[in-house]
Amino acid sequence: MAVNIESTDAGTDPLPRGRWKYLDKFITRPGAFTDPDAFEPGQAAIEGLERQKVLVIGAGGLGCEILKNLALSGFKDIHVIDMDTIDVSNLNRQFLFRASDVGSYKAEVAAKFVEKRVKGVKITPYCGKIQDKDEEYYMQFSMIVCGLDSIEARRWINATLVGMVDGENPDSMKPLVDGGTEGFKGQARVIFPTMTSCIECQLDMHAPRAAVPLCTLATIPRQPQHCIEWAHIIAWEEHRKDITLDTDDPEHITWLYQKALARAKEFNIEGVTYSMTQGVVKNIIPAIASTNAIVAASCCNEAFKIATNTNPFLGYPEQDNYMMYTGDESVYTYTFEHQKKDDCPVCGSGNIARPLQVNPNITLQDFIDGLAERPEAQLKYPAIRTGEKSLWMQLASLQEQLRPNLDKRMVDLVEEGEELTITDKSFPTQFKYKVVFSK
Amino acid sequence: MADLPPPVQGPTAKEKKYDRQLRLWGATGQIALENSHILLINSGPGVVGVETLKNLVLPGIGNFTIQDSSIVSEADLGVNFFLEEEHLGGYRAEHTCNLLKELNPDVDGHVITEPLESWLPQEGALKPYTLIIATAPVQPELLAKLADHASAALIPLFYAHSVGFYSHFSIHLPPAYPIVDTHPSPETTQDLRLLRPWPELLQYAEAKTANIDSMSAEDHGHIPYVALLLHYLEEWKKDHNGKIPETYKEKTEFRSVVTQAARTNNPEGGEENFDEAVAAVLKSLNPPQPSSDVKEIFKATECVLVGEKSPSFWVIANAIGMFHQKHGVLPVPGAVPDMKARSVDYIELQNTYKSKARRDLAEVVENVRFLERNNKRQHPADEKDIEAFCKNAAHIKLVRGRPFHIVQLDASSKKVVTWGDRAKSIAQTLTLPDSLIPLYIAFLAWDEFTATHAKDGLGGAPQVPGEQDPESDAEKLTGIAFKMADDLIKEANAAIDEDEYATIKGQIRQFAQELVRAGGAELHNIGALTGGMVSQEVIKVITEQYVPVDNTCIFDGIKSKSMVIKV
Numbered sequence A: 001m002a003v004n005i006e007s008t009d010a011g012t013d014p015l016p017r018g019r020w021k022y023l024d025k026f027i028t029r030p031g032a033f034t035d036p037d038a039f040e041p042g043q044a045a046i047e048g049l050e051r052q053k054v055l056v057i058g059a060g061g062l063g064c065e066i067l068k069n070l071a072l073s074g075f076k077d078i079h080v081i082d083m084d085t086i087d088v089s090n091l092n093r094q095f096l097f098r099a100s101d102v103g104s105y106k107a108e109v110a111a112k113f114v115e116k117r118v119k120g121v122k123i124t125p126y127c128g129k130i131q132d133k134d135e136e137y138y139m140q141f142s143m144i145v146c147g148l149d150s151i152e153a154r155r156w157i158n159a160t161l162v163g164m165v166d167g168e169n170p171d172s173m174k175p176l177v178d179g180g181t182e183g184f185k186g187q188a189r190v191i192f193p194t195m196t197s198c199i200e201c202q203l204d205m206h207a208p209r210a211a212v213p214l215c216t217l218a219t220i221p222r223q224p225q226h227c228i229e230w231a232h233i234i235a236w237e238e239h240r241k242d243i244t245l246d247t248d249d250p251e252h253i254t255w256l257y258q259k260a261l262a263r264a265k266e267f268n269i270e271g272v273t274y275s276m277t278q279g280v281v282k283n284i285i286p287a288i289a290s291t292n293a294i295v296a297a298s299c300c301n302e303a304f305k306i307a308t309n310t311n312p313f314l315g316y317p318e319q320d321n322y323m324m325y326t327g328d329e330s331v332y333t334y335t336f337e338h339q340k341k342d343d344c345p346v347c348g349s350g351n352i353a354r355p356l357q358v359n360p361n362i363t364l365q366d367f368i369d370g371l372a373e374r375p376e377a378q379l380k381y382p383a384i385r386t387g388e389k390s391l392w393m394q395l396a397s398l399q400e401q402l403r404p405n406l407d408k409r410m411v412d413l414v415e416e417g418e419e420l421t422i423t424d425k426s427f428p429t430q431f432k433y434k435v436v437f438s439k
Numbered sequence B: 001m002a003d004l005p006p007p008v009q010g011p012t013a014k015e016k017k018y019d020r021q022l023r024l025w026g027a028t029g030q031i032a033l034e035n036s037h038i039l040l041i042n043s044g045p046g047v048v049g050v051e052t053l054k055n056l057v058l059p060g061i062g063n064f065t066i067q068d069s070s071i072v073s074e075a076d077l078g079v080n081f082f083l084e085e086e087h088l089g090g091y092r093a094e095h096t097c098n099l100l101k102e103l104n105p106d107v108d109g110h111v112i113t114e115p116l117e118s119w120l121p122q123e124g125a126l127k128p129y130t131l132i133i134a135t136a137p138v139q140p141e142l143l144a145k146l147a148d149h150a151s152a153a154l155i156p157l158f159y160a161h162s163v164g165f166y167s168h169f170s171i172h173l174p175p176a177y178p179i180v181d182t183h184p185s186p187e188t189t190q191d192l193r194l195l196r197p198w199p200e201l202l203q204y205a206e207a208k209t210a211n212i213d214s215m216s217a218e219d220h221g222h223i224p225y226v227a228l229l230l231h232y233l234e235e236w237k238k239d240h241n242g243k244i245p246e247t248y249k250e251k252t253e254f255r256s257v258v259t260q261a262a263r264t265n266n267p268e269g270g271e272e273n274f275d276e277a278v279a280a281v282l283k284s285l286n287p288p289q290p291s292s293d294v295k296e297i298f299k300a301t302e303c304v305l306v307g308e309k310s311p312s313f314w315v316i317a318n319a320i321g322m323f324h325q326k327h328g329v330l331p332v333p334g335a336v337p338d339m340k341a342r343s344v345d346y347i348e349l350q351n352t353y354k355s356k357a358r359r360d361l362a363e364v365v366e367n368v369r370f371l372e373r374n375n376k377r378q379h380p381a382d383e384k385d386i387e388a389f390c391k392n393a394a395h396i397k398l399v400r401g402r403p404f405h406i407v408q409l410d411a412s413s414k415k416v417v418t419w420g421d422r423a424k425s426i427a428q429t430l431t432l433p434d435s436l437i438p439l440y441i442a443f444l445a446w447d448e449f450t451a452t453h454a455k456d457g458l459g460g461a462p463q464v465p466g467e468q469d470p471e472s473d474a475e476k477l478t479g480i481a482f483k484m485a486d487d488l489i490k491e492a493n494a495a496i497d498e499d500e501y502a503t504i505k506g507q508i509r510q511f512a513q514e515l516v517r518a519g520g521a522e523l524h525n526i527g528a529l530t531g532g533m534v535s536q537e538v539i540k541v542i543t544e545q546y547v548p549v550d551n552t553c554i555f556d557g558i559k560s561k562s563m564v565i566k567v
């Protein structure tokens, strides 16, 4: 079967466009894998691409790459949100920033830089939180590309986009392309809200690191990290309660470091360093330019294909939607379809409660502490109620009354099979769980 | 006064800037980067090359040089981020170099604007460079010259394609490229020697488990799991004629012995240290055998025939081989995972492992010095290197670098591509679902097409497929690729099912069509993605850390899949 390859390069139409000579090869020529029903090569495809309004969330390591890539993929109207300012430790990979930009807003500097470098692209920055914006704001975009380091922010935008889908209005479904990296590893995924598996469905793929039990920190430290966490959580509270810990303040880090070092000495533990103190306290994740480049480019490659249909993209229903990347031992990618989950609290089919293993003997306090770490929940500020009563609330005025619950055992508060509804101020959704007592 | 912690040495400006990467490759990796001088031979639209450099300038290589004789055109501005309108008509090398240098004041950049064909043959042209990256298209005879230099000077050479939605890169490393610091994942590195305990470790376990049944709950719940496992192993041996649990069945049986020994009559309904012991049974009760990779290093000619001029890696490898021959195990690495235990007991356990590791190291050092005397070596190996080798002995890697394919076009060569000892394995991989070998073949065909077609038809600038006449170029490229596939199957002497071969040919045709569609164009995204991968491999090769691609990686940006093969 021969595919007819036509060239529209010659002739008198507005093509070729000098600057976009390379890009137009794909926009004006069909390929062996293009879908003739979805892709009409030529002027119409160019206009389709230029009409797209794309939102980029994050202007850090991934965000800088994403802005550059989208601008050089022919997108003309790009918005970017980031609340952070530039730190000196960003300069080893966030290539739109210079030493003289330290302290300025990332979104602003990044937008200005790319606008200047790539003529004809408009980039609108917003220096603030994604939570500042409402559905109406998100509705104006045709697509969202996300390069964040916060799981919470990802879950928030995911739940918001899923909530916006209106069956009557196809424009209300905004594809979400999401990238993430850690050291030599990363992933790129495409979500069509309500159609494909969503961030919440995939939550257990990104389990948080287990916290060290408080009693270990308080009485039996064994690792240098335990001494640092002790200084961070216990010693600071004891000695400097009135000063808010600022992990960017060198004096504060130095204080913690010295406390940790003294404690390590007391227990004959080796290895506490300033750099480790910083790493533990700020929960620093190693980051390099190359992994960011790979993951961001993969995201933008999908975004470009979605916007133009110049080739099939990830996220087609029942097709692959997730690419996992590992680069520390050779290069390995695994691309697969992550299945949508019926009991997903965000995109699930209804109000199916997810089974949740609960140790009947632990206290409510322990249960709440555990929720933050459990891969399938990761809720830090939960309000918990059963069918008939509230077990715990986040409102301070109500907590007084519920405080006695914290010391009660779970078995005395809930029954096997009972439904728990948990809400968390970080997410515009509620999580339903069915209690399964572990043996 | 002695109790006061020492004054704090805050991080230096450089440590602050590079903090996020120093946590991966450390100060030694950073120094290696800073001592490098990378040459980029940039061709085609030049995106993959420049994006590669971007990711190397940011983390702080010492020097880079761009060889590129092309002039900035309008088309460059739509695909290359490191050019601006005012550069139109100037040398592309010069302007990209300047904009790249802005990224990091610690890095120095240089340019060569002379055409490759006249610059490369000059005496000593490649001498300053510690690593070379060439991006397609490069004339095969010039690429062969680069490969000859790489082989003679033991300099790593990278060759990359980025054409439309597809890309490829190959790495030509020296024939013996050892990596000591492979950064294995912590889960795979635990080597606790529970089946080969030494007397001090046994004494430790005995002391911690004495009167285990009458211990207080507090004590019982804090016995380190290593001591628990050693204790129950001794008990097991008493009931099994001195034998340890060997089969899977025996190990699961042993596991239930440990499970049942935990006390459950407490509020938690169990004991964390026992949980840890149970979880560790299957992975810890294995005889400490060196991997086949490590055994191969011991058997390598360079290791067996260590001499006066051998790199110190081989002297240390030989010395560890001697240790292994004598004891049947590798030196103890000395690291102990965290576990539920009281601080003092844990530190004591750590010291038991550390002091054994030190004794093993001392023995290896002695072996090294013996070899050095015997071979009249001038410079003794650094003890730090020997220590690093001992610590990671089970995870050392040796990459056998080799030249990658360069299409042979002179009349004397019978085949355009020779697969040699890889023919069989590659022919087998060809038929796997999702195999990207058909794409690799299409890229080789692309090289042959480009080398045999000139823009003016008179041997001028190379003409890439699809630039002018996509339809007929697609037929031609497919024909070249089919011939290469036929040759591969012939060379491999492989029997391949006709239907299966028809499927593969269909894939080759589609890949070729998509390459032709590009007409030599790079998509910025694919250039950036591939530049990310190439720069990552360059960093691994320069720092001699982590494990590089051996030796070819192919990426399909339509399906978002990659494949690594050795060619």
Ligand SMILES: [Zn+2]
Residues within 6 Å of the ligand: A197, A198, A199, A200, A201, A202, A340, A341, A344, A345, A346, A347, A348
């Ligand atoms: Zn979901």
